[in-house]
Amino acid sequence: ILPNLLxxxxxSGKVRExxxxxxRRQAWLPxxxxxxxxxxxxxxxxP
Structure with a gap:
């Protein structure tokens, strides 16, 4: 269970990104x- 929590x-940061x-790009639109x-x-x- 510890490896899964780690x-x-x-x-979590990558999933949020x-x-x-x-x-933002509204991927559900056709x-x-x-x-x-x-x-x-x-x-x-x-720049």
Missing amino acids: ALLLL ILQSYF DAEPHERWIEKQEAGR
Whole structure:
């Protein structure tokens, strides 16, 4: 049980990051337009 708890703690940050990315790009929508807009915003913010 200890290895499972350790893995849960170590991976929780990555799971949170993946979930935030999923909800930001609205992956449940049938078209890719929201995701493309999100990518454009991310690229525009890069130096």
